[in-house]
Amino acid sequence: MDQVGGAPAPSGDSALALAKVPSGIQGLDEITAGGLPKGRPTLVVGKAGSGKTLFAMQFLVNGAVHYDEPGVFVSFEETAEDLVKNVRSLGFDLPGLIEEEKLSIDYVRIEKSEIEETGEYDLDGLFIRLGYAIDSIGAKRVALDTIEVLFSGLSNEGIIRAELRRLLSWLKEKGVTAVVTGESGQGECLTRHGLEEYVSDAVILLDHRVTNQISTRRLRIVKYRGSTHGTNEYPFLITAREGIVIMPVTTLGLEHEALEDRVSTGIERLDAMLGGRGYYRGSSVLISGAPGSGKTSFAAAFADAACRRGERCLYFAFEESPSQIVRNMRSIGIDLQAWIDAGNLEIRSSRPTAYGLETHLATMLRDVQIFRPDAVVVDPISSLITVGSEADTKAMLIRFVDYLKVNQITGLFTDLTRADGSPEQARIEMSSLMDVWILLKFIESGSERDRGLYILKSRGMAHSNQVREVIITDEGIDLADVYLGPGGVLTGSARYISEMEEGEEVRNREDELRARRIEADRKRKVLEARIAALQAECQGVQTEFDRFSRELDRKKRAQSEERGHLARMRQADRAAREHDREQ
């Protein structure tokens, strides 16, 4: 366990602290800050079927296997053969341990119908048997399960009580750590025959409560003389592989570290809406929505993205079986089976009504401990309400969310909102626990329901406050901008039509532009042609003029030459020649 709620920190003055022996029972040693009192008896009380025998047996087997402390199991109810059979499924090899002289089982049968009592007697026979068993294997641990059978087997209660007192002090003298089991009593009495009178060092109560036909196992340390201990009721499981497993989880402090690291939501556009990078690692995300609004698809996309990053994801499903989820998600292009096969993903399906809330919590935490995921999906949390009250469910989820946060696991929770209620009215008032809250809401218009996505909150990051339309296709989930037209927000086919209309208009304008461009081109060409013609004409005029001008010059020259010639011929005066030259 990473955190223990309600359990004290081990005290510093270990010299004065009570010597303890580890029970080896998962979680118990944390609650008791070390285990059971060494060399003293511990009373384990519970009703029939509460796990007393298993508790005692686990204590002995763990001692024999892990702590080199052989043990003697004195069974007053079950034969050695039955005990061997009953715990074999837990992987306890009792015959092997007996062979190695690490364990000794003594079945004490007291059959009232075979026994006649006459006069004085004592229980030295039991002492001798037990003493012999202890000495022959050097036992350090003893279990008496359940010694109360003496009261039903023998009639002289005075003798039994005196002998019990003697037996327990004798066990203390021997220095063995004992577990004495006892049946729960009625009213003020802890045990039916008042065993607590003789075993007063430590008392552990195993409770098996059934509320609304759902059972929950709980363990409580009623008393632990000379030691501090966790005082809460701790849920425990009896698992097929480990036997009793206690989950000492209570509300943890708000001391978890906030990570800067981001993880993808699995939907590109949603990442973009959340500041471009998705959720914070280790944050908790609530996706609430009406039935069929796509919560599971969002959860699957998130799980898929986690696996794609090479991380591990644990998916708790309360409504669908693993194969059903795999099949359904395949239809939207998310192949979860591949991740299951690769070992990145595990889907744990269970009916909410299968166990009580505490057992659910304990099972889920145990699964998280074993699987060590980076991301966890719970789909949906609202189902758990069928098991417990709203307050209980919330308390349980707070503990689960806290556990995930402390261990920096990103959690995604889906929540079914009532179709009729306000969409912001989450079924369980969970939103304050959550860092990101995404609401999937149906937008009804034009006789259809379209999925709208709103980010109601996202702590610590800039996020889009716009509504997006969720489009789920064969290829996955996509988000589309909703159409903001003159008629307001449009989604679905209305959006599509509006977009079409707008497109048409644009196309029309483009066509016109093209036509006008052609027309303009044509006109320009005509004008250019005219310009060319005029230029040609202009050229012609100039040429004509030039030609005329040259002609005139030539004529002038010819005339003057002619005049000069005449003058020379007439010996004209210089002035006349000058005059001619000037011209």
Added chain:
Amino acid sequence: MSTQQEMTDEENGEVWELRLYVAGQTPKSLAAFANLKKFCEEHLCGRYRIEVIDLIEHPQLARGDQIVAVPTLVRKLPPPLRKIIGDLSNTEKVLVGLDIRPGNKT
């Protein structure tokens, strides 16, 4: 004090095999043995065998006959197995316990 008392009855052929478990020579075990001896002489004259087992000397034997209390008298034969615990001070209860009809007296 592993004492063996053997007396056989030729007429009946039925032998009562009795085993008395004790833990040391305590007043209770001595009383039980004395009471048993007296009782057998009275009711099963010559047709009984008593074996006394001291568990302090043979602790491993306690398991076999499921001994919890001492003294315990076990009727091994005739079947079925019967047990009487205590110092056997109440003769009537011993008779019931051993299933001997008072008329069985020889």
